[in-house]
Amino acid sequence: MAKKFALLFSMVALLAIMRSLPALAFNISSTDFFVRGDVGYNAGNSTSTDFGLFSNGQLDAQGISLSGDFQIIPGILRAIFQPVQPIYTQIHYHWRNDNGSETSATSATGGIEDTALTGLAQNSSTRVRMEITNAGGTIFSYSPQSFQLQYGQLSTTCSAISSWTAVGTGSAVWSMYNSGNLTDGQNTTNIATSTGGVADANHTFIVSNAGVKTTSSTVSAISVPSDSFIEMEFDVQALTSSTPGATYCFRLTNVGSASRFIYSQYPQATLSLISQSITLTLNAPTVNLPALAPGVAVSATTTATVSVTGATSGYTVSIQRNSATSTLASSSITFPDAAVWNPSGSTCASGQGNGTTTPGNTFSFRVASSGTTANYCSFWWGASDSGGTALYAGVPTTTQIIVNSTSSASQNGTTVVTILYSANVPLSQEATSYTGGVTITAIANP
Amino acid sequence: MKKLSAASVLKVLSVFVSALVIVGFIANFGGRVSVPTARASTSTSTTQTINVTVNQVITLSLGTSTLSLPALTPGAPVTATTTATVTTNANAGWQLDFNRNSATSTIASGTITFPDATSFNGSNATTTANLANSGQVLAFRAYQTGTSAGIYNTATWGASDAAPMWAGFPTSTQVAVSTSSYIGTPNTIVYGVYANSPATQVATNYTGTITVTAIALP
Numbered sequence: 001m002a003k004k005f006a007l008l009f010s011m012v013a014l015l016a017i018m019r020s021l022p023a024l025a026f027n028i029s030s031t032d033f034f035v036r037g038d039v040g041y042n043a044g045n046s047t048s049t050d051f052g053l054f055s056n057g058q059l060d061a062q063g064i065s066l067s068g069d070f071q072i073i074p075g076i077l078r079a080i081f082q083p084v085q086p087i088y089t090q091i092h093y094h095w096r097n098d099n100g101s102e103t104s105a106t107s108a109t110g111g112i113e114d115t116a117l118t119g120l121a122q123n124s125s126t127r128v129r130m131e132i133t134n135a136g137g138t139i140f141s142y143s144p145q146s147f148q149l150q151y152g153q154l155s156t157t158c159s160a161i162s163s164w165t166a167v168g169t170g171s172a173v174w175s176m177y178n179s180g181n182l183t184d185g186q187n188t189t190n191i192a193t194s195t196g197g198v199a200d201a202n203h204t205f206i207v208s209n210a211g212v213k214t215t216s217s218t219v220s221a222i223s224v225p226s227d228s229f230i231e232m233e234f235d236v237q238a239l240t241s242s243t244p245g246a247t248y249c250f251r252l253t254n255v256g257s258a259s260r261f262i263y264s265q266y267p268q269a270t271l272s273l274i275s276q277s278i279t280l281t282l283n284a285p286t287v288n289l290p291a292l293a294p295g296v297a298v299s300a301t302t303t304a305t306v307s308v309t310g311a312t313s314g315y316t317v318s319i320q321r322n323s324a325t326s327t328l329a330s331s332s333i334t335f336p337d338a339a340v341w342n343p344s345g346s347t348c349a350s351g352q353g354n355g356t357t358t359p360g361n362t363f364s365f366r367v368a369s370s371g372t373t374a375n376y377c378s379f380w381w382g383a384s385d386s387g388g389t390a391l392y393a394g395v396p397t398t399t400q401i402i403v404n405s406t407s408s409a410s411q412n413g414t415t416v417v418t419i420l421y422s423a424n425v426p427l428s429q430e431a432t433s434y435t436g437g438v439t440i441t442a443i444a445n446p
Numbered sequence: 447m448k449k450l451s452a453a454s455v456l457k458v459l460s461v462f463v464s465a466l467v468i469v470g471f472i473a474n475f476g477g478r479v480s481v482p483t484a485r486a487s488t489s490t491s492t493t494q495t496i497n498v499t500v501n502q503v504i505t506l507s508l509g510t511s512t513l514s515l516p517a518l519t520p521g522a523p524v525t526a527t528t529t530a531t532v533t534t535n536a537n538a539g540w541q542l543d544f545n546r547n548s549a550t551s552t553i554a555s556g557t558i559t560f561p562d563a564t565s566f567n568g569s570n571a572t573t574t575a576n577l578a579n580s581g582q583v584l585a586f587r588a589y590q591t592g593t594s595a596g597i598y599n600t601a602t603w604g605a606s607d608a609a610p611m612w613a614g615f616p617t618s619t620q621v622a623v624s625t626s627s628y629i630g631t632p633n634t635i636v637y638g639v640y641a642n643s644p645a646t647q648v649a650t651n652y653t654g655t656i657t658v659t660a661i662a663l664p
Binding site: 121123124276277278279280281282284285286287288289290291292293294298302304311322327328333335363421423425427428429430431432433434435436437438439440441442443444 | 488489490491492493494495496497498499500501502503505533534535536537628630631662
């Protein structure tokens with residue numbers, strides 16, 4: 001009897017090893033014994049006159065973790081059904097906007113993972129989060145993997161692509177983007193799918209992963225144990241040398257080797273047909289207003305030069321202050337802000353905007369007519385730059401449009417927006433130096 | 447004995463107000479400065495730092511331009527008070543200085559001088575009793591009552607107005623009242639003059655001027 005039993009398990013184990021995926025069900029009967037596994041719950045139970053439980057150490061053969069995506073079985077079942085080699089499965093991805101930190105950036109596909117990105121402009125940074133799970137084993141051919149991001153241009157299917165190129169190397173048309181929102185080598189966290197994360201495809205998330213990549217496309221070598229998964233996020237952009245309108249597929253390899261990799265999902269990005277770019281250059285990183293005697297307003301101007309190509313609908317310039325408390329401050333001493341700017345819409349129209357001709361003893365700004373070659377909006381900023389006519393507003397806490405330029409030069413060319421900062425304070429404002437930051441953004445209209 | 451018949455023994459003829467305006471520029475190029483760079487993107491942002499320095503301003507107004515003491519009978523001291531109001535945005539505080547405008551005596555009648563108490567040096571004010579024993583003199587002090595909270599210095603001018611300390615007007619400016627921090631609201635300082643004289647003091651009208659100076663501290 002014991003020989004029969006040993007032979008039976010040896011056959012099952014051999015079958016399991018030969019398969020690329022774990023065998024999760026078993027069903028066998030004998031006049032001497034009975035073994036049954038429930039496929040739905042992956043629980044084993046057995047009865048026999050010769051043996052009781054067949055899990056290790058006489059433990060119950062219940063699975064220890066159940067999911068629609070993965071199962072983990074313990075004891076002798078694990079030994080029988082676990083493949084011996086690792087199986088690195090590229091199982092989920094999610095395109096994210098490069099508009100925040102590793103945790104705060106938003107989904108570029110409406111919070112839906114495994115969704116292709118479309119309409120991506122050349123030279124526009126975006127982020128792809130990818131998940132690798134080891135659904136296999138760690139006995140043979142198990143070693144740290146240096147996951148490297150590769151791309152290939154789609155012709156028929158991603159799996160049919162024969163030529164893959166590492167992102168950011170040589171003549172690659174995709175490069176890494178060193179975004180200020182991320183730090184190369186920082187760890188990814190297991191964020192929710194709604195904000196750009198991916199579903200957990202295995203039992204254990206590898207926390208220490210150095211999976212955020214902005215300067216190189218290769219993650220530091222890391223071991224992915226059985227029953228574990230790793231999430232990596234790459235900040236990339238398609239260069240001008242890429243093909244407008246083309247679709248590119250992405251995959252991870254072990255520095256070019258796809259051995260023991262399975263690709264369930266390929267991230268895909270389709271570039272917009274029209275090559276579009278926009279640059280924003282300020283004339284100075286710092287604006288120093290003249291020394292301010294309370295009651296006597298001072299002002300200073302700065303220019304934002306916007307160069308665009310392929311922006312068929314022009315562009316917008318927006319502004320926001322970097323502190324929710326006040327634009328300017330000296331430690332905890334705040335400088336009063338004017339009522340924050342609200343354009344009441346994205347287009348210049350009569351009756352819109354909340355600018356005032358009398359900003360009073362505050363810090364305020366306006367777009368100046370003089371020196372602005374883009375679409376100056378008199379409804380927003382006044383008929384002229386003259387006192388009593390010019391309109392001022394406080395720098396908003398959230399980005400708000402201050403110029404919506406649709407002229408031909410705003411579609412392909414260079415235009416200038418002149419911004420005037422103005423400050424005044426009451427006599428009681430503490431005499432000291434105040435400083436603060438604003439963020440100016442130029443966006444090509446969709 | 448001559449009787450002092452003058453109704454006023456002290457007349458402040460003028461007040462010179464000096465406001466020291468100090469402009470301090472502090473370089474602010476902390477880590478928040480981002481060098482604007484031309485960055486290719488359909489959405490591109492740049493941070494700009496804005497600096498502004500608010501200058502110090504200070505104003506001083508006196509409750510009265512002339513302070514007239516009651517008629518003085520030798521041996522019977524008289525006092526009178528007035529106010530100085532300092533308004534400033536100085537973030538390191540301010541000080542109020544006093545000095546007399548004549549090196550000979552604070553008040554006089556032609557060549558006849560009125561005796562001054564020992565000139566104030568910032569810490570030598572003395573009690574009323576000591577003042578009386580010194581020979582009946584002209585003195586001044588800051589008052590606690592009516593002076594804005596946190597400004598009156600008990601070590602200099604007495605624990606209270608019931609235990610006052612007095613000193614003579616100095617020939618050069620001396621700090622009588624000061625603060626070391628920002629006070630955004632107007633500050634009122636009540637100060638007063640004490641006068642007494644020996645029976646031998648010529649009875650006449652005495653007058654003179656003092657200068658009160660408010661300084662915003664750097």
